[in-house]
Amino acid sequence: xxxxxxxxxxxxxxxxxxxxxxxxxxxxxxxxxxxxxxxxxxxxxxxxxxxxxxxxxxxxxxxxxxxxxxxxxxxxxxxxxxxxxxxxxxxxxxxxxxxxxxxxxxxxxxxxxxxxxxxxxxxxxxxxxxxxxxxxxxxxxxxxxxxxxxxxxxxxxxxxxxxxxxxxxxxxxxxxxxxxxxxxxxxxxxxxxxxxxxxxxxxxxxxxxxxxxxxxxxxxxxxxxxxxxxxxxxxxxxxxxxxxxxxxxxxxxxxxxxxxxxxxxxxxxxxxxxxxxxxxxxxxxxxxxxxxxxxxxxxxxxxxxxxxxxxxxxxxxxxxxxxxxxxxxxxxxxxxxxxxxxxxxxxxxxxxxxxxxxxxxxxxxxxxxxxxxxxxxxxxxxxxxxxxxxxxxxxxxxxxxxxxxxxxxxxxxxxxxxxxxxxxxxxxxxxxxxxxxxxxxxxxxxxxxxxxxxxxxxxxxxxxxxxxxxxxxxxxxxxxxxxxxxxxxxxxxxxxxxxxxxxxxxxxx
Amino acid sequence: xxxxxxxxxxxxxxxxxxxxxxxxxxxxxxxxxxxxxxxxxxxxxxxxxxxxxxxxxxxxxxxxxxx
Numbered sequence: 001x002x003x004x005x006x007x008x009x010x011x012x013x014x015x016x017x018x019x020x021x022x023x024x025x026x027x028x029x030x031x032x033x034x035x036x037x038x039x040x041x042x043x044x045x046x047x048x049x050x051x052x053x054x055x056x057x058x059x060x061x062x063x064x065x066x067x068x069x070x071x072x073x074x075x076x077x078x079x080x081x082x083x084x085x086x087x088x089x090x091x092x093x094x095x096x097x098x099x100x101x102x103x104x105x106x107x108x109x110x111x112x113x114x115x116x117x118x119x120x121x122x123x124x125x126x127x128x129x130x131x132x133x134x135x136x137x138x139x140x141x142x143x144x145x146x147x148x149x150x151x152x153x154x155x156x157x158x159x160x161x162x163x164x165x166x167x168x169x170x171x172x173x174x175x176x177x178x179x180x181x182x183x184x185x186x187x188x189x190x191x192x193x194x195x196x197x198x199x200x201x202x203x204x205x206x207x208x209x210x211x212x213x214x215x216x217x218x219x220x221x222x223x224x225x226x227x228x229x230x231x232x233x234x235x236x237x238x239x240x241x242x243x244x245x246x247x248x249x250x251x252x253x254x255x256x257x258x259x260x261x262x263x264x265x266x267x268x269x270x271x272x273x274x275x276x277x278x279x280x281x282x283x284x285x286x287x288x289x290x291x292x293x294x295x296x297x298x299x300x301x302x303x304x305x306x307x308x309x310x311x312x313x314x315x316x317x318x319x320x321x322x323x324x325x326x327x328x329x330x331x332x333x334x335x336x337x338x339x340x341x342x343x344x345x346x347x348x349x350x351x352x353x354x355x356x357x358x359x360x361x362x363x364x365x366x367x368x369x370x371x372x373x374x375x376x377x378x379x380x381x382x383x384x385x386x387x388x389x390x391x392x393x394x395x396x397x398x399x400x401x402x403x404x405x406x407x408x409x410x411x412x413x414x415x416x417x418x419x420x421x422x423x424x425x426x427x428x429x430x431x432x433x434x435x436x437x438x439x440x441x442x443x444x445x446x447x448x449x450x451x452x453x454x455x456x457x458x459x460x461x462x463x464x465x466x467x468x469x470x471x472x473x474x475x476x477x478x479x480x481x482x483x484x485x486x487x488x489x490x491x492x493x494x495x496x497x498x499x500x501x502x503x504x505x506x507x508x509x
Numbered sequence: 510x511x512x513x514x515x516x517x518x519x520x521x522x523x524x525x526x527x528x529x530x531x532x533x534x535x536x537x538x539x540x541x542x543x544x545x546x547x548x549x550x551x552x553x554x555x556x557x558x559x560x561x562x563x564x565x566x567x568x569x570x571x572x573x574x575x576x
Contacts, residue, residue: 015520015521015522015525017516017517017519017520017521018516018520018522018525018529020515020516021514021515021516021517021520021529021533022529022532024515024516025529025532025533025536028536028540029536032536032539032540032543035543035547036543039543039546039547039550041571042550042571043550044570045567045570045571046550046553046554046557046567046570048566048570049557049563049566049567049569049570050557053557053560053563075565075568075569184561184562187561187562188561188562221565222562222565223561223562223564223565
C-alpha cells in the first residue's frame with residue numbers, strides 16, 4: 001500500500017540523502033497508518049463482541065433471542081482442529097491398527113452419560129436439565145449422548161422434540177434457537193456431546209437436508225469443539241433409513257458443509273455389531289464405528305460382546321469404536337436387569353475402554369428420563385472407576401483375557417495375571433505397558449457365575465498393586481485389598497460377598 | 510530497523526538533519542506504541558476467548574467491521 005502513496009515535495013529536494021531518508025520515513029508512516037487502522041477495526045469489533053459477554057455468561061435473559069443469528073453465512077466451516085477438540089490418533093502395533101482418543105494433546109478415555117432426552121427436556125424445563133448436566137459434569141463424565149429429534153408415539157408421548165410438524169406431533173417452537181442454547185450450555189460447563197437423532201421416518205428428503213444444514217450452522221456457531229462425536233442417525237434401520245445406510249453420508253456431508261469436517265463423526269450403528277465385517281461396512285468414510293452392544297443373556301455375555309469386537313480381527317474395523325448405546329438399566333430388551341447395577345455398569349464401561357472402545361453408559365434414566373441420574377446405580381461409580389485408569393491406556397499393548405477360550409481350559413500365553421484355580425477363579429481382562437522401563441497393568445476380573453474363587457496368580461513377573469470394587473456410596477470405587485505377587489505366586493483377595501467383579505491396578509517391580 | 514536513522518549521517522544541511530532526526534524519533538515511538546497495542550489486544554483476546562462463545566462473537570463482529 002505504501003508503494004502507491006505520494007511523497008510530497010521530495011522530488012524538489014536536492015540532497016539525495018535527505019530524499020532517501022524522507023522516502024523511508026513516508027513508507028514507515030504509511031505502514032503505521034495501516035497498522036493503526038487495523039487496530040481501530042479490531043477495537044470496534046472487540047467492543048461489539050464485549051457487549052455480548054453478559055449474555056454469554058448467561059446473566060442476560062436476552063440471550064434467549066438469538067434466533068435471527070441462525071442463518072446461512074453466520075460463520076465459516078473451519079478445517080483447523082480446535083486445540084480442545086476430541087480426536088483420534090491411529091497406531092499400528094503388533095500387526096493391528098487401533099486408535100487412541102486425544103484431547104488437548106493428551107490421551108483421554110471418553111466416558112459419556114447417555115441422556116437421550118436431554119434436549120427434549122431442555123425445551124420443557126431448562127433449569128432442570130442444566131442441573132442434571134452440571135451433576136453429570138461434576139461426577140466426572142466427558143460428556144453426554146443426546147438425540148435432537150424424538151417423535152414416535154406412544155413411546156415419546158409428552159417427550160417429543162422436532163423442528164417441524166410431523167403426524168400427531170406439533171413442532172417445537174423456536175427449536176433451533178433452543179438447540180443452540182442447549183449446546184452452548186454444554187460447552188459452557190465443559191461437557192462434550194455425542195450428538196445424534198432418531199425418528200426421521202416422517203421427514204422428507206428435503207426436510208432432512210434442511211435439518212442437517214441448520215444444525216451444521218449451529219454447530220459452527222457454537223463451536224465444533226463441543227462435539228465429541230456427531231452421528232447421522234441412531235440405529236439407522238429403526239429411524240427412517242435402512243440397514244445398508246443409504247442416504248446417511250450425503251446428510252453428513254450437508255452437515256460438514258456448514259460445520260467443517262474436523263469433528264469425529266459416525267453414520268449409525270449396525271443391527272448386530274458383533275457380526276463379521278459389520279463395523280467396517282457401516283463406518284466406511286467416517287472415523288468412528290458405532291456399536292450398540294449385545295443386550296441378551298447375562299453380564300458375562302455382555303462383557304464378552306464388548307471384548308470380542310476388539311479381540312476377533314474379523315470384527316474390528318481398524319478404527320476407533322464407540323459403544324454409544326450399550327445395554328444398561330435404561331435400555332429396552334436388556335436381559336438380566338438385576339445385573340445392570342453399579343457393578344455391571346462399571347464393569348462394562350471398563351471393559352470397553354480396556355478394549356479400545358469409547359463408552360456412553362446407559363443408566364436407568366438414560367433413555368426415558370424420569371428422575372435424577374444421581375440416584376441411578378453406577379452414576380458415580382462409573383466415572384470414578386474410569387478416572388482410576390491411566391489416560392494413555394489405549395496406547396498400551398492390546399488387551400487380552402487370562403483364559404481366551406473359557407470354559408475350555410487354557411491360559412493365554414501372554415497373560416500376566418490368571419485365576420489361581422482356573423475352574424473356579426475369575427477371568428481377568430488385562431492390559432499392560434512396558435514403555436520406558438516401567439511395567440503397568442490394568443485389569444478387570446469377573447466370572448460367569450456369581451460366587452467365585454478369590455485367588456489370582458502372577459505368571460511372568462512380580463506385580464504389586466491394588467484391587468478395587470464398585471459401590472453406590474462414596475467413594476464409589478473402594479480399595480478392598482492389595483496384592484504383591486512374584487512370578488508363580490498366588491494370593492486370595494478379600495472381597496465381600498456379592499462382589500461380581502473388580503478392578504486391578506498394579507506395577508511391575 | 511527500530512532505532513535506526515537511515516541516511517541521516519550523510520545529510521549535509523544541519524536543519525534538514527535535525528528535522529529528519531525528530532521525525533525518525535516520532536516514527537520509532539509510534540511503532541513501539543503500535544506494537545504494544547497489538548500485544549495488549551492479543552492478550553486481551555486470549556483471555557476473553559476463555560469465555561465460551563466469545564471467539565465466535567469476535568469473529569462475527571470483525572467480519573461486520575470489515576464490511
